[in-house]
Amino acid sequence: DSADRHTPASAMSTAVDIAGPSSPDQAHSSAKIPNEPLRPSLKRSSHPYSLSHYISSPSPAVDVKGLIQPSPAQQRPAQPGHAKPRRAPSWPDMWESPSGLHLAHAAELLMRAGLLALTPTTAEQSSLGAQSSQPAKREATEAKGAKGDGEGGGSGPDEEEEDSSGCSTDFQPFLGAWFPFNPALFPLAGFQMGGGHWRSAAMGAEGMEGLVAEGYSPGSLGGSSGGRRKRKRCGECVPCRRQTNCEQCSSCRNRKRGHQICKYRKCEELKRKPGGPGFESRVPRRPALLLGGPTLQNP
DNA sequence: AGCAACGTTAAA
DNA sequence: TTTAACGTTGCT
Numbered sequence: 001d002s003a004d005r006h007t008p009a010s011a012m013s014t015a016v017d018i019a020g021p022s023s024p025d026q027a028h029s030s031a032k033i034p035n036e037p038l039r040p041s042l043k044r045s046s047h048p049y050s051l052s053h054y055i056s057s058p059s060p061a062v063d064v065k066g067l068i069q070p071s072p073a074q075q076r077p078a079q080p081g082h083a084k085p086r087r088a089p090s091w092p093d094m095w096e097s098p099s100g101l102h103l104a105h106a107a108e109l110l111m112r113a114g115l116l117a118l119t120p121t122t123a124e125q126s127s128l129g130a131q132s133s134q135p136a137k138r139e140a141t142e143a144k145g146a147k148g149d150g151e152g153g154g155s156g157p158d159e160e161e162e163d164s165s166g167c168s169t170d171f172q173p174f175l176g177a178w179f180p181f182n183p184a185l186f187p188l189a190g191f192q193m194g195g196g197h198w199r200s201a202a203m204g205a206e207g208m209e210g211l212v213a214e215g216y217s218p219g220s221l222g223g224s225s226g227g228r229r230k231r232k233r234c235g236e237c238v239p240c241r242r243q244t245n246c247e248q249c250s251s252c253r254n255r256k257r258g259h260q261i262c263k264y265r266k267c268e269e270l271k272r273k274p275g276g277p278g279f280e281s282r283v284p285r286r287p288a289l290l291l292g293g294p295t296l297q298n299p
Numbered sequence: 300a301g302c303a304a305c306g307t308t309a310a311a
Numbered sequence: 312t313t314t315a316a317c318g319t320t321g322c323t
Contacts (some may be wrong), residue, residue: 102301230317250302251316257304259317270317302323311314 017286 130253233240245252251260260266 040310144319157317232317254303255315258302259305259307260303300323302321304320304322305318306319308317309315311312 231270234269235267235268239265241266 097274099286235241242262246264247253249263251258251266252262254260
């Protein structure tokens with residue numbers, strides 16, 4: 001157990017140990033936990049659109065096919081923003097889902113159920129017509145992604161840059177692909193939880209099974225009933241950014257039995273109880289997208 | 300509240 | 312299959 005406790009000081013000097021109590025751990029950082037990058041899954045998707053982009057009230061809905069069969073402009077290679085995106089959301093991926101539910105299907109089902117009108121919002125709408133101008137914003141973002149790939153640097157502050165500003169929450173593996181998603185959607189759309197899965201009240205029993213995104217389980221959203229999915233580290237807080245275990249705290253010392261991450265690396269978000277004070281920090285205060293009627297659109 | 304232990308989930 | 316670590320429970 002204690003065999004690997006003492007590590008060369010050099011190992012430590014290179015480790016970017018953000019904050020944490022300037023505790024003994026600094027002196028005993030283990031080389032066993034190398035400069036372990038954040039799990040890619042902690043990184044946020046930077047899919048260019050949030051669902052709110054596709055949703056608007058009374059305007060004529062854009063043909064779903066427009067979404068399903070991406071325009072050339074949409075078919076860019078790109079995954080903006082992050083050096084190592086969890087997964088490049090290639091377009092083909094967008095249509096195939098591990099749950100077997102096709103995105104096209106899902107969209108159609110939602111629309112039939114009257115839950116979803118897929119259409120770009122005004123800003124987006126105007127630019128969609130003008131093909132040349134539309135990609136401008138996205139290109140800028142994509143440039144970031146390309147930069148990440150090119151420079152191979154990866155874990156700079158750049159990565160986190162967007163996180164605080166985004167108003168919508170990425171609903172990651174929605175339909176097996178990256179799908180920006182606002183959790184507020186669920187209650188508004190009448191989604192219900194059952195057996196650890198969300199589903200639409202307006203859909204059949206099968207419909208949305210398995211669409212629950214990790215890290216956004218009902219439990220983690222403050223739901224009362226018992227989704228047991230694990231929340232994930234935010235990847236942004238100081239403890240999350242910490243790269244070394246202290247090997248001194250009880251969690252480190254008791255890792256074999258305790259199964260707990262180093263105390264100084266325990267994500268601040270995960271310390272909070274789901275639904276507890278401050279938990280909404282990950283959930284937009286105001287729904288950025290609206291389903292089910294214009295009445296909610298401009299309070 | 301903090302800790303220890305264990306079950307469990309999710310990723311590698 | 313292995314490993315990391317979140318969730319839960321029981322104890323102090």
